[in-house]
Amino acid sequence: MVRRNSLDVLQSSLRLTSIGVGHTPVWHAAILTHPPAPPLPIQKHSVEPIVFxxxxxxxxxxxxxxxxxxxxKTLTERATIADPERIQGKExxxxxxxxxxxxxxxxxxxxxxxxxxxxxxxxxxxxxxxxxxxxxxxxxxxxxxxxxxxxxxYGAQFRGGEINRSAMKSENALRTWVPPRAVGVNAMGDVWSAEPRPSFYALEGKFSGGEAYVHGWKHWNDVTTQRKIYSEERQTPIAE
Structure with a gap:
């Protein structure tokens, strides 16, 4: 809604009633006897920016x-107390x-x-x-x-901050990682994989029902178990 001046409202009402639009409001006589005060002019004050x-x-x-x-900068450095005896002035x-x-x-x-x-x-x-x-x-x-x-x-070692320590821990963890080929190699030099080799079922275009997968897993598990037993027997001392 547009905000109007009090005098403009009275003049608009008088124009409408003069052409026969609506009835004369009851407040016309009061407004004509005691007209409202004119609006104060809008003054724009220029505030200068405060710059030190x-x-x-x-x-x-x-x-x-x-x-x-x-x-x-640490929090303790921000909250330092000013030294009253610090040098200042012309000195x-x-x-x-x-x-x-x-x-x-x-x-x-x-x-x-x-x-x-x-x-x-x-x-x-x-x-x-x-x-x-x-x-x-x-x-x-x-x-x-x-x-x-x-x-x-003289032999001092600087570890650095938290970022450097985290990076060093990550590097140490990566050094302990061993490739999978060095872990589960069987006697034939193969590594067990979740993807089975093509069997006669696959060559004939039939579904093996997971038999090739279970066969490869069992074969790899048997080889690792035998290797563990063989290594334990080599470490057992021979009885006299």
Whole structure:
């Protein structure tokens, strides 16, 4: 249903009654004596988006370092308590003063600190912060690789995460798998199969009723039983 103005409703009713459509409503006199107030104009308020300085720097940082968004982070690292004695303000002129392995948030905080406390532009502060961030991360990665090599030299074994352990278990299980030809080979060098060989019934075009299948299974079972008995007799010591 279309929403109409109160004045439009009155005018429409007057036009209809003037041409003889319907009767004059009882509320015409009341509306003409006390007309409704005109509708208020619709005002469109423009709300400016709230954008912080950190949001623009964070967006640019993850455009330049997209792989930092995929770096694993534990729940305990997310809920760290801020150190009240950490360096900040004008005394913070190097990213390495706070940590040797900075996070993206440390780099963004350092960029804001350079802009607010050292009167540097956002572009220059961002260039300095990201350069020191890359430098510290490279030093940390080289140190971790050297420590892993040293640990492996002394015999340490790194099993990796759950995915690597699952892959190793699967590989070990596949190594224990033996082909079926190495398990049920009979004296004639054949392997019992669910598909019987063509018998004289099949050659004559008749149905054997499963006799060929049962015959092949029994033959294979008899051969394996005899081989097991033969191996047990060879392992039995000879009585003096």
């Amino acid at each position: 300085k950190e949001d623009r720097i964070r967006e640019r940082f993850f455009q330049d370092f997209p792989f930092e968004a995929f770096r694993s 913070w002129w190097s990213l390495g003063q706070r940590t040797r392995c900075p996070s993206p948030e440390d780099c963004i905080d350092f960029c804001i600190s350079l802009n607010e406390n050292h009167n540097l532009s956002i572009s220059k502060a961002y260039a300095i912060a990201t350069a020191q961030f890359s430098h510290l991360r490279a030093i940390h990665e080289i140190a971790v690789r050297a420590a892993n090599r040293e640990a492996e030299t």
